[in-house]
Amino acid sequence: MPETFRWNPYADQPHNVAARPERLRHHFRFAGSYFSLLAANLRRLIPGVSLYRKYRKRLFRDPVPIGHPFALGVSPSEGRNKDVLHSFLETGTRHALVRIPSWEADRLSFYSEFIDLLSDNRIDCTLALLQRRDDVLDLPQWEHFVESVFERFKDRCSFFEIGHAWNRTKWGVWDYKEYLKLARPAWTLGEKHGVKLVGPAVIDFEFHLYPPVLQEIPFAKVSSLLYVDRVGAPENRQYGWNAASKVALLKAVVDVCSQKSRDLWITEFNWPLEGTGKYSPASGKPNVTEGDQADFLVRYCVLVAASGFVERLYWWQLAAPGYGLIDNRGKEWRKRPSFFALKTLVSLLDGCTFTSKIPHPRAEIFVFVSEGERLAVCWTTGSEFTMDFPGRIVRVLSREGEFLEASGERIIVSGSPKYIFFQDE
Numbered sequence: 001m002p003e004t005f006r007w008n009p010y011a012d013q014p015h016n017v018a019a020r021p022e023r024l025r026h027h028f029r030f031a032g033s034y035f036s037l038l039a040a041n042l043r044r045l046i047p048g049v050s051l052y053r054k055y056r057k058r059l060f061r062d063p064v065p066i067g068h069p070f071a072l073g074v075s076p077s078e079g080r081n082k083d084v085l086h087s088f089l090e091t092g093t094r095h096a097l098v099r100i101p102s103w104e105a106d107r108l109s110f111y112s113e114f115i116d117l118l119s120d121n122r123i124d125c126t127l128a129l130l131q132r133r134d135d136v137l138d139l140p141q142w143e144h145f146v147e148s149v150f151e152r153f154k155d156r157c158s159f160f161e162i163g164h165a166w167n168r169t170k171w172g173v174w175d176y177k178e179y180l181k182l183a184r185p186a187w188t189l190g191e192k193h194g195v196k197l198v199g200p201a202v203i204d205f206e207f208h209l210y211p212p213v214l215q216e217i218p219f220a221k222v223s224s225l226l227y228v229d230r231v232g233a234p235e236n237r238q239y240g241w242n243a244a245s246k247v248a249l250l251k252a253v254v255d256v257c258s259q260k261s262r263d264l265w266i267t268e269f270n271w272p273l274e275g276t277g278k279y280s281p282a283s284g285k286p287n288v289t290e291g292d293q294a295d296f297l298v299r300y301c302v303l304v305a306a307s308g309f310v311e312r313l314y315w316w317q318l319a320a321p322g323y324g325l326i327d328n329r330g331k332e333w334r335k336r337p338s339f340f341a342l343k344t345l346v347s348l349l350d351g352c353t354f355t356s357k358i359p360h361p362r363a364e365i366f367v368f369v370s371e372g373e374r375l376a377v378c379w380t381t382g383s384e385f386t387m388d389f390p391g392r393i394v395r396v397l398s399r400e401g402e403f404l405e406a407s408g409e410r411i412i413v414s415g416s417p418k419y420i421f422f423q424d425e
Contacts (some may be wrong), residue, residue, distance in 0.1 A: 003101070005132040005172060011281040012075075014062050014132070014170040033175040040211040044256045050250035055309065058383050059248055060357040060366075064308035070301060071095035072325075073268065073317035076114035083333065086320055087326060091339070092346035096123050097267060097314045099164070101130040105145045108152055120154045126155060126198065126314075128161040128267065131182055135173030143185045150193040159196045161267055162186045165203040165225055174208055183217045195246050196220035197329070198265060203227065205238055205246060207253045214257040221311070226267035229286040233415075234300040235381045244303045250375055251309040265311060268316040273322045279322030279329075282373055291416070293323075294337035295379070298345055298399055298417045299364075302377050306354040306366050315342065337400060344401035348375065348419055358390060363413050376420045384414040391422040 006015040016268035072093045077084050088096065096118055100111055118125050129149060150160065162183050166173035173179050181342040183199060191195045200213045201370065203225040214222070228234050234243035241249060247264070254262045274287035287294065294347050297315065319328040324337035352370035362385060366377045378389075389409045396404040396411060397419040404418065411420065 004234075005134065007103075012276045012317075012320060013281055014172075016170045017133075017172075033177055037118070037176065037208060037212060040215070041208050042210055044253075047207060048252055048256045051256055052249050055248040055252050056245060059244060059307055062308065062356075063356075064306060064354040065350065066305045066308075066352060066354055067311065068094065068341070068350055069305045069310065070313050070350060071097065071312050071314040072342070073097045073099070073314050074118075074270070075099065075317060075319070076111065077319065077328070081114055081117055084114075084319065085121060087333070087335070088118075088123065089121065091318075091325070091343050093342070093351065094123055095126070095314070097128055097161070097316075099128045099130055100149060101132075102135050102142060102145045103132055105148060108148060115153060115156050116383055125153075125157045126159040126161060126267075127157050128164055128201070130164045131166065131172055131187075135217055136172060136174075136178050136181060139185065141183060142182055143189065146186050147189050147193075150189055150195050154193050154195050157195075159189070159198045159221060160186075161198040161201055162219075163199060163201050165201065167202050167206050167209055169205075176212055180213065180216060185210070187217055188342070198223045198267065201225060201267060203268070205241070207250055208248075210253050211257045214254065218258075221263050221265050222258075223265045223267045224250060226266045227269050227417060228300070229269075229271045229282065229288075232288075233381060234296055234303055235290075242303075243300055244307055247307050247309045263311045265312045265314070266304065266310055267312075267314050269300065269313070270316050270323045276322040279320070281322060290336050290338065294341040294399055295416050297338050298341050298377070299379060301345055302349075302366050305349070306357070308354070336338045340400040344397065344399065344419070347401070348397070351378075360387070363387060373421055374423065376422065377417050378411070378413055378420055379415055379417040380413045381415065384412060385412055386412050389420060389422065394421040394423060396420050 007025055008015050024324040070093050074088055109168050113127055163179055165171050166179045188421045195295045197219050198221045199219045201223050202209050204227055228243050231238045251264060271288050271293045272282045272286050273293060280287055301313055302312055319326040321327055325336055349368060352368045356367045358365035362382055363378055363380050368375055389411050393406045393409055396406045398404050399416045
């Protein structure tokens with residue numbers, strides 16, 4: 001397989017290093033690592049299944065103080081960092097994730113200016129350190145990059161995520177053993193500099209990669225880039241699991257590997273947008289309308305936050321033409337529906353407590369208590385319908401925070417989430 005690394009600046013990701021048939025042949029050449037993966041997972045299969053059943057059974061049944069889970073990936077923009085800052089602050093989030101690629105090790109001063117701007121405005125920053133194939137082949141180069149980042153940013157950033165989406169060959173890592181070659185020196189350097197590490201940054205529904213990594217690297221926070229966009233809505237199932245049951249499974253896998261309860265972060269998720277051409281990071285089915293993107297953002301966040309299994313969720317990212325909350329093409333940036341959806345979500349649910357899920361054959365109804373008020377987030381995965389809401393409605397807000405008229409206790413339920421404030425009889 002060729003080892004040339006080519007960056008796609010439009011979609012913020014590498015190009016594939018080879019055609020699919022060649023990537024499959026490569027996987028056969030690394031078959032030995034798959035056998036060791038199998039062994040690591042088989043040892044934990046029975047306790048893992050047992051714990052998953054326990055977590056799945058309590059899903060949406062126990063009250064959950066959700067804390068401050070909503071977070072946002074963000075990138076510096078030449079000459080427009082203040083615009084980035086103002087837009088970020090408008091969302092109401094206070095946790096930012098910033099990527100620093102190893103191939104931009106000579107631009108740390110550029111990133112430092114941006115991190116200082118965020119930090120000076122009381123935004124908590126996590127840095128994600130991105131790798132490429134050259135780092136695996138030249139470990140001293142990788143170690144120098146990691147140490148340079150730790151030295152420069154340890155007083156400004158609370159956490160550092162080691163590696164990124166390494167279970168995709170275009171990111172330069174061929175198997176989990178090569179990822180460990182990057183993670184081990186990062187852990188040693190983290191201990192030296194007194195910084196907290198996040199990882200292993202596995203992308204998608206590939207939880208079998210966690211056991212052999214977590215048995216070696218005790219990350220302070222365990223991370224996943226848990227995309228569900230390829231099956232559409234977050235309630236849709238992949239091999240029988242939807243977004244909520246996936247996080248229950250991930251929690252069980254991680255806790256069994258660690259033999260204790262661990263904090264989970266989802267450090268990247270989004271839905272790419274149709275009609276954005278080369279700016280979309282995916283092709284075909286994952287691309288959705290701007291309205292669907294906003295709906296799915298809210299529904300994903302409610303499902304995952306109410307599960308109680310995930311401490312923090314980072315949407316990737318604030319400004320990007322093909323998937324961001326803001327379309328930053330041209331001089332005038334345009335805030336998409338998803339921008340206002342996140343802003344409303346944060347303003348209403350940040351710091352609240354999930355109390356219950358009201359059973360209904362057609363609607364998803366999640367009840368929260370926030371600042372002494374009871375509210376429900378309500379939507380349907382099917383066709384729109386009108387329902388009698390179980391409780392006296394005080395007011396109703398749209399996905400984007402606009403006041404909606406309510407006819408008594410009857411509301412129109414659609415795929416677009418509504419916030420319903422009510423008091424019980």
